[in-house]
Amino acid sequence: MNTKHNLAIIGVGLVGILTFAGTASATEPAVDLTAAKAKCDAAVAVRTAELAKLTAKAAGAKNLSSGHLGTINDIISSSTSGLTDLQIKIDADADASTLRADCETIATGFRIFALRAPQVHLAIVGDRQSAVVAKVGDLATKLDAAIQKAAANGKDVTDATAKLADMNAKLADAAGLLPGVVDNELTFTPEQWNANHTVLSSSMTTLHTVQSDLANAIADGQAIVADLQA
Amino acid sequence: MANHFSPRTMTRTRIIVAFAAGVLALSACGSSSTPLSNVKAPTATSTTAANSSNTESSVVSVTTLAGASTASTTVSAPAAAASVTTVPAAPAKVTPAPVAAPPVAAPFVVDPALTQALNSAKQLLGSNTQDLNDAAAAAANGG
Numbered sequence: 001m002n003t004k005h006n007l008a009i010i011g012v013g014l015v016g017i018l019t020f021a022g023t024a025s026a027t028e029p030a031v032d033l034t035a036a037k038a039k040c041d042a043a044v045a046v047r048t049a050e051l052a053k054l055t056a057k058a059a060g061a062k063n064l065s066s067g068h069l070g071t072i073n074d075i076i077s078s079s080t081s082g083l084t085d086l087q088i089k090i091d092a093d094a095d096a097s098t099l100r101a102d103c104e105t106i107a108t109g110f111r112i113f114a115l116r117a118p119q120v121h122l123a124i125v126g127d128r129q130s131a132v133v134a135k136v137g138d139l140a141t142k143l144d145a146a147i148q149k150a151a152a153n154g155k156d157v158t159d160a161t162a163k164l165a166d167m168n169a170k171l172a173d174a175a176g177l178l179p180g181v182v183d184n185e186l187t188f189t190p191e192q193w194n195a196n197h198t199v200l201s202s203s204m205t206t207l208h209t210v211q212s213d214l215a216n217a218i219a220d221g222q223a224i225v226a227d228l229q230a
Numbered sequence: 231m232a233n234h235f236s237p238r239t240m241t242r243t244r245i246i247v248a249f250a251a252g253v254l255a256l257s258a259c260g261s262s263s264t265p266l267s268n269v270k271a272p273t274a275t276s277t278t279a280a281n282s283s284n285t286e287s288s289v290v291s292v293t294t295l296a297g298a299s300t301a302s303t304t305v306s307a308p309a310a311a312a313s314v315t316t317v318p319a320a321p322a323k324v325t326p327a328p329v330a331a332p333p334v335a336a337p338f339v340v341d342p343a344l345t346q347a348l349n350s351a352k353q354l355l356g357s358n359t360q361d362l363n364d365a366a367a368a369a370a371n372g373g
Contacts, residue, residue: 063354113371121365125358135351142344150338200369208362214355221348225340 031096040103044087047112051076051083054120061124063131068123071186075119079110111190118200119186122207126182129210133175136217140167143224150228160227167220174213181206 058064058072086105093099110116143164151157185203192199 107373111373113368113373115369117368118365121361121368125361125365128354128358128361132351132355135347135354139344139347139351142341146340146344153338155338200365204362204365204369211355211358211362215352218348218352218355222345222352225345225348228338228340 031099033093033096033099036096036099036103037090037093040090040099040106041087043103043106044083044090047106047110048080048083050112050117051080054117057124058120061127063128064124065127065130065182068127068182068186072120072123075116075186079112079116083110083112108194109190111193114197115188115190115193115200118204119188122185122200122203123182125207125211126178126185126203129174129207129214130178132214132218133171133178136167136214136221137171137175139221140164140171140217143167143221146228147224155228157228160224163220163224163227167217167224170213170217170220174210174217177206177210177213181210 055073055076058069058076061069064072083106086102086109090099090102093102107114143160147157147160147164150160181203185200188199
């Protein structure tokens with residue numbers, strides 16, 4: 001009997017706990033959806049503004065290839081439309097959990113700052129470097145001719161010749177590194193970035209190396225001119 | 231006027247006078263400042279006293295005592311003996327062979343357009359710095 005009595009007490013207790021828990025869940029303070037939606041809308045707005053800046057940036061980049069510009073415009077366009085659609089959905093969200101998920105998607109689904117903006121900047125950098133490679137390569141040819149002419153005039157061109165060799169080596173290194181870098185970095189998606197935050201690191205490192213190569217090549221060219229005119 | 235002197239006396243006088251003349255003549259020779267041994271024989275052109283002015287080395291003065299037949303010759307100092315000083319010939323001045331100057335290269339002027347193009351390329355490349363910084367900043371931002 002005692003045993004039955006005890007079991008009855010435990011049962012009543014469990015029911016009480018469950019009842020209390022159910023009551024507590026029901027009485028959770030209602031999320032202020034309006035305020036949350038305002039924050040989400042602001043997050044969308046700052047990204048849309050960034051996309052507009054990137055659009056203008058790409059359009060004004062003289063050395064950006066038409067192919068890369070087209071890819072960038074596609075990315076920006078799809079991102080803009082995706083964010084616009086997402087904002088409409090957010091404004092219609094009726095519960096906090098859906099709103100929270102949608103608001104998180106503003107970042108994770110588009111990665112405007114973490115991925116898209118760097119992609120555009122790197123594409124501009126890479127194509128500009130390609131233009132510099134072509135330009136400095138042409139100058140190296142002219143400098144070679146100038147060195148030959150100076151040598152024919154009795155000028156000691158030992159240093160100038162060495163600098164030209166270094167200049168050409170730097171140019172060759174840059175020209176060898178550049179192909180495909182921009183094409184590749186523009187293919188990364190927000191999903192890939194979410195899985196690996198360093199997807200752009202390799203491209204960025206390569207472009208920094210090319211930047212250094214070209215700066216040194218130009219410095220060589222300027223030193224050659226100084227040597228020849230000394 | 232009567233001659234008061236006898237021929238013997240005259241003869242004796244002549245002898246005395248002659249003796250006296252001889253003594254005087256000898257005395258004159260002995261007082262010569264120049265030993266006879268030092269007397270240089272006058273040259274042929276100098277036998278004539280006060281001859282031409284270009285015979286200064288051998289002017290001969292002839293002093294003839296009154297009545298004396300002996301001539302005393304005073305010869306001026308002989309011209310300095312020809313002192314032959316052999317002046318060593320100056321060493322031949324060696325003039326180094328002219329060294330050909332290295333050819334001076336004319337100032338070489340690089341086409342200014344080349345310099346300008348290099349500066350332009352540098353400027354173009356430099357504008358990448360901002361984009362690289364923006365890319366890094368955006369990536370660090372996340373979101």
